[in-house]
Amino acid sequence: MAVSTASRLRVLVDMDGVLADFEGGVLRHFLARYPGEPHVELAERRGFSGRGQYRRLRGAGSQPGALWLTEVFICTSPLMKYEHCILEKYSWVEKYLGPKFVERLILTGDKTVVSADLLVDDKDTIKGAEPKPSWEHILFTCCHNKHLELQTPRRRLQSWADDWRGIVESKRRSNVEKECYASLTANGN
DSSP: OOOOGGGSOEEEEOSBTTTBOHHHHHHHHHHHHOTTSOOOOGGGOOOOOOSSOGGGOOBSSOOTTGGGSSEEEEEEOOOSSOTTHHHHHHHHHHHHHOHHHHTTEEEOSOGGGSOOSEEEESOSOOOSSOSSOSSEEEEEOOTTTTTOOOOTTOEEEOOTTSOHHHHHHHHHHHHHHHHHHHHHHHTTO
């Protein structure tokens, strides 16, 4: 029996703030270099950008099996000043996730044009050329978005310890239901 296309999911997972602790890495580097200078604690931050941090970044918490469950790609946007960023992103993925995920790394300035079922990203609003992307955006909680209240039907993943499996399975069920409905209506039922 063939597996339906609806039961196979493609999941895009952002890198900065979702897999890699970008904000924490920037702050740790700043405090090590300028220990007496004033700074904004992670709990108070609303975003930051820097470069040259990827090789020192830690993982953003446990992702037990999350990336190995289904067809998963890492979909990340390089910084505007990307001289070192792109190479460092590839190096980070190889170091922490292995060479197989290097082949599944998508670098794009516009995530809306990448086809998938789910996008797990810490950015609360993702805009681009495609006004209605194919994916459902799951907001991954980070210091800069934890204060945001989402309107239904938007969903949030608090951390990788949260029920990411439930989100994936509910999307899978939804896709199967849509496929069954389309099949019934195509057959005149």
